[in-house]
Amino acid sequence: MRTLFCAISCLFVMGFHLNAQNSPDCRTAIPICADATIDGVVDGGGDVDDFDPDVIRQTGCLEKGSVISANIENNTAWYVFRAGTDGQIGFHIEALGSPVTAEYDFALYGPFDQTTGANFCGNISNGTEQPIRCNYEVNDTNFTGMGVNPENGQVGAPNVTGSQNTYDEFLDVIAGEVYFLLINNFNTNFNGDAESFTLTFTGNSVEADQNTALDCTLRDEFLGFDIIACEGDPTIVLSALNSPAGSEIANITWRVDRDNDGIIDEILVDRSINEEDRTFTVESPNSGRYFVTIETTFGETITDDILITFYGIPVLLPGEDGIIVREDLTNADDPDRYVVEFVVDGTGDYEYAINGGEFQDEPIFLDVPPGLNTVIINDKNGCGTTEPIEFLVVGYPKFFTPNGDAFNNFWEVKGIEELINPTIFIFDRYGKLLKQLGQTDTGWDGTFNGRQLPSSDYWFRLDYERTEQTVIVAKTVRNHFSLVR
Numbered sequence: 001m002r003t004l005f006c007a008i009s010c011l012f013v014m015g016f017h018l019n020a021q022n023s024p025d026c027r028t029a030i031p032i033c034a035d036a037t038i039d040g041v042v043d044g045g046g047d048v049d050d051f052d053p054d055v056i057r058q059t060g061c062l063e064k065g066s067v068i069s070a071n072i073e074n075n076t077a078w079y080v081f082r083a084g085t086d087g088q089i090g091f092h093i094e095a096l097g098s099p100v101t102a103e104y105d106f107a108l109y110g111p112f113d114q115t116t117g118a119n120f121c122g123n124i125s126n127g128t129e130q131p132i133r134c135n136y137e138v139n140d141t142n143f144t145g146m147g148v149n150p151e152n153g154q155v156g157a158p159n160v161t162g163s164q165n166t167y168d169e170f171l172d173v174i175a176g177e178v179y180f181l182l183i184n185n186f187n188t189n190f191n192g193d194a195e196s197f198t199l200t201f202t203g204n205s206v207e208a209d210q211n212t213a214l215d216c217t218l219r220d221e222f223l224g225f226d227i228i229a230c231e232g233d234p235t236i237v238l239s240a241l242n243s244p245a246g247s248e249i250a251n252i253t254w255r256v257d258r259d260n261d262g263i264i265d266e267i268l269v270d271r272s273i274n275e276e277d278r279t280f281t282v283e284s285p286n287s288g289r290y291f292v293t294i295e296t297t298f299g300e301t302i303t304d305d306i307l308i309t310f311y312g313i314p315v316l317l318p319g320e321d322g323i324i325v326r327e328d329l330t331n332a333d334d335p336d337r338y339v340v341e342f343v344v345d346g347t348g349d350y351e352y353a354i355n356g357g358e359f360q361d362e363p364i365f366l367d368v369p370p371g372l373n374t375v376i377i378n379d380k381n382g383c384g385t386t387e388p389i390e391f392l393v394v395g396y397p398k399f400f401t402p403n404g405d406a407f408n409n410f411w412e413v414k415g416i417e418e419l420i421n422p423t424i425f426i427f428d429r430y431g432k433l434l435k436q437l438g439q440t441d442t443g444w445d446g447t448f449n450g451r452q453l454p455s456s457d458y459w460f461r462l463d464y465e466r467t468e469q470t471v472i473v474a475k476t477v478r479n480h481f482s483l484v485r
Helices: 120-125 204-208 216-220
Strands: 017-019 037-042 076-082 087-095 104-112 133-135 143-146 171-173 178-185 195-202 227-230 236-239 249-257 266-272 279-282 288-296 301-311 323-327 339-342 350-354 371-379 389-393 420-427 433-437 456-468 471-483
Touching (some): 037 076, 076 216, 087 104, 104 143, 120 227, 178 195, 195 204, 279 288, 323 389, 339 371
Parallel strands (some): 017 037
Antiparallel strands (some): 076 178, 087 143, 087 171, 087 195, 104 133, 236 279, 288 301, 323 339, 350 371, 420 433, 420 456, 456 471
């Protein structure tokens, strides 16, 4: 749906400097391409801490600094680019100013496959994704980057702490791969004044054809990639200033399709440009597809759209709609097999674990043990994990061991309290009645008239009642279990 009706060609002339706005938020990283030098800025601590300083204290070679209020991010700018051809990519980050007060570091994340719809920035911020190139060295030149330092000719190498080599190796890329670049001014910017730099791409891909080395159609997606966020996350600031029009905006319209169903629900802004309209702030939890239409001072029209989805901690549907016992002792064709399904209220990417086991993607569990169990549900977008949720499965153990060790000493129907008027009869293999149990009895201890019975298979009959379409129906279950000594 992203369309550039008429690009402003003068912005794409070789050697022209592009004035890029700053985005301190990975989610709204500025899309760039290799056909021009980018004039960038860092302007203070940033609006969004992508790395929680209480959780992520190091990522790649970047570390949390000694400043209490700072974290790994400090006066940062985020960019995103997509490889246009196979080849080799590098870049120079040159600190500007007189005198130069910034000392830039960087971290490069990727490669990412845009077609997967994964939460790239979420995975970066929680530490799942680590940088593939990174530099945090003390800088005695104005340059840092990947490739060869143009100021002193120092060749990039894998980062080694204390090496004072501010350049990392060139990167081999494949067309279509997406990379996120964090540029970080480690020096604390106490006054919040913007500090500028230039970003210039290098490498044999650029030398071969700088107009195709990076995929410049990414500039048409100036609102960025679709965003997955968590309820309660900081606001998301969408910027029309990242479009090919730059600041040459005469009129702007912001609209939203809240259900992403192709129907515009609300026109949010539609007027001649005011300074504040150049950006639009999306607050949690206002999910939807957001559209912008820009009319430039040159008479062109540029559009873009972005889908923003907020997820929260998973919530089961209430009651029996959320925890569905597909099969247990009362309704299973195979009374030894218990099946439970969990239904979450939401459309997140969830995984499930019962009784402290491994997570699985499927919400249906086979061979669930009888009795009281717990399930934990995790949102794989990083938006939260439930506390253990208890659920009950009516069933019986296939064996018990009455050896006095305080474990598994009694045989019983677990969850019997869920049944109406239950009675259990226990027999030996010849049909002799050994024990009768009611709803409040502890269970059978493996004795008859005070005498311990031998290891063997024993049979039971469970009689109970159940309501079916407002009618009380008598039910009977027959099966066997093992006594093991």
